[in-house]
Amino acid sequence: MKSHVAFIGLGRMGTPMARSLLRAGFPLTVFNRTARRAEPLRGAGATVAGSPAEAASGADVVVTMLSDAAAVASVVTGPEGVLEGAREGTVLLEMSTIGPTAARELAAAAAERGVTVLDAPVSGSVELAEKAALTTVVGGDRDAFERVRPVLGAMTAAQLWLGPSGAGATMKLALNMLIAATTEAIAEGLVLCERAGIERERAYDAIASSAVGSRFVDYKRAAFLTPSDESVAFTLELMQKDLTLALALARDLRVPVPGVAAADQMLTVARALQGDDGDLARVADAVRELARRGGEDAAS
């Protein structure tokens, strides 16, 4: 029999991930803070709960996909939270990006109530979530990981167990360091070509077919080419949240990460110029704008 799953957090990523669970035939109960965002899932066959505790009460597996550690703490350990409703033996798949310290704290709090937490954040964005083609990097009890693998497998194409609690959350920060640095490098290369007179689309296609071509370069094509038209997949604010966690971890471990620090600085510039809710690819617009201003100064 399929596990009963509760899914909490129906944002840009959570909604398509919850849909993947329904498609795979899992009985699903959902909860979202802003209730109207749960309605499309009700229409698709999910039961809508009135609180995280209610959602968790009938579940074998609970999934959280929320903005940050504060949101996860309030949904899991807060009043009417998951731990108030979950039965002993429930597995909580924490799939947001919250970093290893928060992941371990959550696991310790849940263990007192007999709930096992796996940190299982994902790599890939909305497009890959819609195709259930994400990669999840998992930390925590290995047997629990094997037991919930079918649930993870319904939402992701690859499930990688990295080690004990916090290992998945750590790996995810490292992966987003790479995404942030790649975004910054694409932005700089693209704008350099544009300023030199090469058409943006041609330059992007050259990057995509070069040695550094990747799935990320492919699925961000439209966002880099026409940033103002494309819908937002991953906000500048959420990426800077992740780099803040990554920079703190790197400092603790005494790992120098100057490339990531530079990418973080450009996120501050991009948020000032484009707003917090702009897509990550708006970093290129920020570089473009600085180059334009520099060009004007040089001409005057």
Ligand SMILES: NC(=O)c1ccc[n+]([C@@H]2O[C@H](COP(=O)([O-])OP(=O)(O)OC[C@H]3O[C@@H](n4cnc5c(N)ncnc54)[C@H](OP(=O)(O)O)[C@@H]3O)[C@@H](O)[C@H]2O)c1
């Ligand atoms: N977008 C991506 O490409 C991507 C890729 C990989 C990983 N991630 C990570 O996945 C997580 C979700 O990202 P997303 O892009 O789906 O974010 P999003 O669209 O902003 O959705 C955030 C979700 O968190 C809920 N939430 C926020 N604060 C809350 C609180 N205090 N209490 C209860 N619920 C709260 C929101 O509820 P409301 O609807 O009520 O606001 C919404 O359901 C983040 O940790 C992000 O870093 C994102």
